[in-house]
Amino acid sequence: MVNPGRVCCIAAPFLLSIAVLICMVLVFLAGTFDRNKTLDDLYFIKIDMTNLTLTSSANLAGANSNITILGGALEAAKQSLGLKDYYTIYLRSYCSWNGNDVYANCTDPKAYFWFNPIKVWGLNSTSVPADSYLPKSFIDGVNVYHSASKAIFYLYVGALSAACVTILVGISAIFSRWGSFFTTFCASAMALLLVAASVTATAVYIVLKAALNDTLKKDYGIKSTLGGSVFSVSWIGSAFAVAAAFFWLLSVCCCSGRSPYNPGSKEARRTRAEKTPYTYERVGSPYMGPSDHQSVPLNTLGPQSYAPQRGAAYEPFRPQGV
Template identity: 75%
Template sequence: MVNAGRICCIAAPFLLTLAVLICMVLLFLAGTFNHNDTVDRLYFLKIDLTNLTLDPTSSSSILAGSASDSTLLSGALNAAKQNLGMKDFYTIYLRSYCSWNGNDTYANCTDPKAYFWFNPIKVWGLNSTGVPVDTFLPKTFRDGLDAYHSASKALFYLYVGSLTASVVTLLVGISAAFSRWGSFVTTFCASAMTVLIIAASSLASAIYIILKAALNESLKKDYGIKSTIGSHVFALTWIGTAFAVGAGFFWTLSVCCCSGRSPYNPGNREARRTRAEKTPYTYERVGSPYMGPSDHQSVPLNTMGGHNYAPNRPAQMGSAYEPFRPQGV
């Protein structure tokens, strides 16, 4: 039978694990609904092209064959903006991205997919402008994009692992209501959940900071393309991490505290049975004199009447019967 004290003991880690699961679900839902401010603002990175600055002479310079690298990139951006439908805003999520113009916020969200990564060269169509942009992109831009691409698959695995571990911890945690052995097994699941979400949050913070720095250094000054980190999603993932750490601590604590067994279990006959045990220091009468006649205690414990065993004292007639009081007193 479930002990009420045991339920109270595991309530805190169970609710904290549930909070971790909610954080992970919100993170996976982000970027999957058009015009949804609740979850679509949970983006990792936002790219703002509203202040895009282009060299008006870039096209003629390209045609003349005298264009520099920056002029070539400006020409490619100009062609993408004019002819390929480049949007004003792009928001990057774990499994998709959204793009829109003006106030049409969080529109045109792509279908979510595993191992997603945002490739601006492909999304903006720079390779479709007739300019070989891969050959003259700034080194910082290429390095930051390569690092982000390499880490995106690991990031997806870590968040999937965190989501799965939180579900498993909740399911296994139900057994912790019955015994501390259940808490012992649940602690391993909670530990795995904690390690995975710490790694995921740390990796996400690192790679998107690197990507933001690479984009701003390469595109902000010369072209007016600004990138910003999404504060909401990082608050969500680190709050989920804090919940996971707390859940792991309290699951471990529940192994040592609040046993699930109750000595007053009504289903246990042995627990309900009243036991009467002899106390060790009670008085039991013995034969008198000790080890003497046992014929119904025929020898009195003390002299009565005319017998006097003290030679120099007169007999005490009519004294009270006090079996344990010495006659010489």
């Protein structure tokens, strides 16, 4: 029989673990459905190209040659590839659309995804290698994002897996504090992985946004912004994970899972061994005579002792000679 107090004790960490799992599922599903505002609004970076301004190289006399080449590459990409008005980057894919056709053209999700602007925008289609005319800050920012994209994916996958294991192992905590003990390790791993994923993703995408804006915003009107929703979900999930790990640890010390009404429990054995107070136990009465378990009086009373005497009250147990 399950102890109701034990169920109440693990209810909070169990529900927090489920909340962490929901947050992770949202991050993984983001960008996987076309025109789904609820999920596709969970982007890490949004690139706005609606104010893109391009000037042909012929009108850039005296301008920096690298800016001229980059402008020509963007102009060629717009004409040949059809650059979209908006691009949103997710954990496993990206979406691109024009006008009000929000979150359309989402790519198929895949592991270790990273958004390569040089390839997507066709900046390497010119006769000059992209690395030679793109600013160093842009190249460095994209390289940092590329190198960290795998680490971010691994951390989120680890956090998602740990959340699933925590919930499964947490079921055993209903019956025993040993279950809470093992669940605490899973919950601690879940919290560490998710916090690390949130910190890494926040830092990396801030670097990528700065690299894109430094190169493209001033001269070409291309603006990049961070997605507030996905970072909120990630950090809220991290807070839930830390709280879940703490409460799982607390449940190790509180509320035994064994019911006191279990016949094999120590409480039940102790209850049976103790005598219930205020119970009636029959005792022998003198007027009924001694029972088999009662001893007779120490003094010998002869028949004359019970004979009534004149002027004296009848006292059957009065000692002789008094």
